C-alpha cells in the first residue's frame with residue numbers, strides 16, 4: 148500500500164489565502180513522517196513507514212500559473228500510477244477540478260465522487276461570474292464528470308432541476324440532521340455500486356463552530372462525528388483518494404481548523420494503511 152500526497156496550493160479565482168492552508172497541511176504530513184522516522188518504539192504509524200510520498204506544486208511564476216490545470220492532471224495521473232491512494236491537499240475548491248476531470252476520463256459512471264461541501268459550486272446568478280471560478284467550476288469541466296453526490300450542502304438558491312444537471316444525488320446537512328440513518332444507508336448503496344470512490348472535502352462542509360478557517364462559512368454544518376459516520380458508510384478499499392480544500396489559516400481560530408484537519412489526515416492515512 149502506497150500513498151501519494153500532493154500539495155496543490157492553487158488559490159486563484161476565489162478564496163485566495165487557501166494556498167497557504169494546503170501548504171500548512173503538507174507541513175503537517177511532513178511532521179507525521181518525521182515523527183514516525185524518529186520513533187524507536189512500535190507505533191501505529193509504522194504502517195506508514197516508507198509508504199508515503201509527498202510532492203508539492205508551486206505557483207510562483209506566470210508559467211506555473213498559466214498551465215495549472217494541465218500540471219494538476221499530470222500530477223493526478225502520476226500519483227495514480229505510482230500509488231494506491233492519492234491525498235490531494237488543495238488550495239481553493241477549484242484546485243480539485245483537475246482531479247475530477249481525470250476521474251471522469253474513463254467510464255465516469257462507475258466512479259463515485261462523494262463531495263462534502265456547504266455549496267454546490269454550480270452558481271450562475273446575477274452576482275456570480277461566468278468565468279471559471281471556485282463557485283462555478285463544476286460547470287467548467289473539460290469532459291464528463293464522474294458520478295457526483297453532494298453531502299452536507301446548505302444551499303438555499305438552486306432549483307432541483309439545476310442541481311440535477313451536475314449531481315446524481317444531494318443529501319443536505321438538514322437531511323443528515325433529520326434522517327441520518329436514511330442518508331448513511333443511501334450513501335452505502337452508492338459506494339457499493341461504484342467501481343472506485345473519491346472523497347472530496349471542501350472544509351466549509353463542516354460547521355464553522357468546528358472549522359472556522361474558511362472564507363465562505365455557512366451555519367448548520369456537519370459535526371466532526373457525523374462526518375466520521377458518512378466516511379464509514381462510503382469507506383472500502385475502493386476509495387482511491389481524498390481531496391481537502393478551502394482551508395484558510397488566516398481565518399482560523401486558535402488553530403481549531405488545523406487541529407481538526409491534522410487529526411483527520413493522520414486518521415485517514417492510518418485507516419488506509421492499516422487495512
Ligand SMILES: [Mn+2]
Pocket residue numbers: 240264265266349351352363393
Ligand atoms: Mn464550499
